[in-house]
Amino acid sequence: MAELADTPLLEMSRVSKTFGPVQALNGLEFSVNAGEFVTVVGPSGCGKSTLFNIVAGLEEPDDGGILRFKGQSCHAAELLGRVSFMPQRDLLLPWRNVVDNAILANEIEGANRKEARAKALAMLPEFGLAGFEKQYPHQLSGGMRQRVALMRTFMFERELMLLDEPFGALDALTRTMMQRWLLDVWQRHRRTILFITHDVDEALFLGDRVLVMSARPGRVKMNCPVPLPRPRHADLVTAPEFIALKRQVLDAIEEEAMKSFTLSTGAH
Amino acid sequence: MSRSTWRGIIGTLLVLAAWEGAARGFQLPAYTLPAVSDILAAAWRTRAALIPAGWLTMLEALSGYAVGSLLGIGFAVLMAVVTPLRGPLLPVLMAINSVPVAAYSPLVLLWFGIGVASKVVMVALAVGFTVFLSALAGFDRVDRRSVDLMRSFGAGRAAILWRLRLPAALPLIATGMRVSTVRSLIVAIVTEMLGAYGGLGWIIYQAVVQIDFVQVWSAILVASCISLAFFGLVGAIERRVIFWR
Numbered sequence: 424m425a426e427l428a429d430t431p432l433l434e435m436s437r438v439s440k441t442f443g444p445v446q447a448l449n450g451l452e453f454s455v456n457a458g459e460f461v462t463v464v465g466p467s468g469c470g471k472s473t474l475f476n477i478v479a480g481l482e483e484p485d486d487g488g489i490l491r492f493k494g495q496s497c498h499a500a501e502l503l504g505r506v507s508f509m510p511q512r513d514l515l516l517p518w519r520n521v522v523d524n525a526i527l528a529n530e531i532e533g534a535n536r537k538e539a540r541a542k543a544l545a546m547l548p549e550f551g552l553a554g555f556e557k558q559y560p561h562q563l564s565g566g567m568r569q570r571v572a573l574m575r576t577f578m579f580e581r582e583l584m585l586l587d588e589p590f591g592a593l594d595a596l597t598r599t600m601m602q603r604w605l606l607d608v609w610q611r612h613r614r615t616i617l618f619i620t621h622d623v624d625e626a627l628f629l630g631d632r633v634l635v636m637s638a639r640p641g642r643v644k645m646n647c648p649v650p651l652p653r654p655r656h657a658d659l660v661t662a663p664e665f666i667a668l669k670r671q672v673l674d675a676i677e678e679e680a681m682k683s684f685t686l687s688t689g690a691h
Numbered sequence: 692m693s694r695s696t697w698r699g700i701i702g703t704l705l706v707l708a709a710w711e712g713a714a715r716g717f718q719l720p721a722y723t724l725p726a727v728s729d730i731l732a733a734a735w736r737t738r739a740a741l742i743p744a745g746w747l748t749m750l751e752a753l754s755g756y757a758v759g760s761l762l763g764i765g766f767a768v769l770m771a772v773v774t775p776l777r778g779p780l781l782p783v784l785m786a787i788n789s790v791p792v793a794a795y796s797p798l799v800l801l802w803f804g805i806g807v808a809s810k811v812v813m814v815a816l817a818v819g820f821t822v823f824l825s826a827l828a829g830f831d832r833v834d835r836r837s838v839d840l841m842r843s844f845g846a847g848r849a850a851i852l853w854r855l856r857l858p859a860a861l862p863l864i865a866t867g868m869r870v871s872t873v874r875s876l877i878v879a880i881v882t883e884m885l886g887a888y889g890g891l892g893w894i895i896y897q898a899v900v901q902i903d904f905v906q907v908w909s910a911i912l913v914a915s916c917i918s919l920a921f922f923g924l925v926g927a928i929e930r931r932v933i934f935w936r
Contacts (some may be wrong), residue, residue: 463895476839479839479843480842480843481843503842503845504843504844504845505842506843508843508844510836510840512836514834514836514837516837516854516855517935518858518861518934518935520884530854531841531846532845533846579844
């Protein structure tokens with residue numbers, strides 16, 4: 424029984440992915456435990472998005488890689504519909520209002536539309552969208568659109584949530600507000616989250632663990648636990664423990680960024 | 692009414708005034724340019740002939756428009772869903788479309804007769820291609836990432852088509868349908884001129900044979916009124932349906 428409880432929710436080992444002449448991932452190894460908030464950082468072009476597409480089920484890794492979900496070895500395609508995925512852009516459908524955008528995934532599952540709408544309506548205040556149910560995406564601000572997209576991801580109740588730089592397009596102030604708010608929501612719903620970002624502060628502030636990826640071909644260069652207490656507050660980012668962790672992570676990223684820079688410019 | 696509507700009305704009135712002034716001032720003969728007032732008077736005088744002719748042409752154009760739009764959208768959906776059909780079918784359709792539709796009219800008149808059917812077929816042909824091409828472009832324009840998102844929710848092809856690709860293609864389908872309104876009337880009238888039992892095209896043809904150019908102009912006047920009304924109606928529906936643009 425103890426063994427079963429210890430089984431990670433998601434496990435990847437020796438996962439590689441090649442696109443023609445380009446090797447995006449090479450021998451990627453990591454695991455995510457149930458209830459954990461894991462963040463992934465790395466230099467641009469390190470294959471973070473490829474990693475996400477595999478976990479979302481959109482792309483198959485090269486032969487030889489091992490992918491396990493709840494202890495079961497599986498193909499990436501079997502993860503379609505089992506992971507709630509939020510891409511970088513909100514990708515709201517402009518012809519659907521806030522509520523109907525939020526229940527899109529439930530509708531595809533075949534849920535009763537009326538019930539799904541009622542559930543979404545009840546969730547609106549938590550996502551700071553109370554009173555906006557009838558608005559259309561073009562009437563909302565960037566931060567609100569992102570919250571609708573997050574709500575859609577939360578409404579699609581799956582054990583694993585994949586968030587791909589969800590706050591990347593927001594201004595700095597809105598972003599910190601959204602981070603605190605996300606932690607709040609996560610603490611209440613206790614989902615497992617895999618979260619991509621290129622912002623080290625964000626990765627440390629949110630995560631239980633930060634995975635630093637290497638330059639292309641991507642693999643996990645460093646697995647950095649973040650033993651900072653929760654609930655986390657805004658002033659955490661200036662605490663000495665936080666700064667010490669940040670230094671470690673930044674050093675690792677810096678090394679990789681230099682590598683990919685040297686590779687791309689051909690300098691020595 | 693909005694400012695641009697007022698500007699349009701004032702502009703049209705100015706052009707008509709200049710026309711009237713030129714026709715009267717230079718005393719142009721009717722076969723060059725009759726005065727606007729003469730055309731209006733002739734239209735009123737011959738209303739007993741123009742109104743049923745206008746109805747007939749409008750019905751032909753509308754039925755052809757409906758058939759053509761449905762076929763155009765239907766074919767585009769088919770090719771968006773069954774992509775292997777594209778390779779063999781698209782070149783054939785493009786070849787048919789590369790010739791002006793009017794070139795097919797003698798054949799269509801031969802096959803479908805001088806009556807209403809041939810006009811409907813010609814209009815459907817003209818409208819169908821325009822709507823088909825814009826609808827196909829609309830289906831292709833859908834964001835790859837949105838498709839991926841739907842797939843990650845476990846959506847199959849039918850769900851992606853119904854919930855994403857069809858609504859995403861609507862703006863371009865609507866543009867094609869709006870442009871086709873004017874085309875449908877033009878094609879109906881041209882086909883009538885080549886052979887018909889009635890309609891505005893037939894009136895124009897008869898008037899030319901009788902060297903009655905004021906009558907030609909009064910039929911043109913009725914045709915452009917119908918055309919403008921149709922265009923305006925479809926444009927208004929488009930703005931209501933595609934509110935998010």
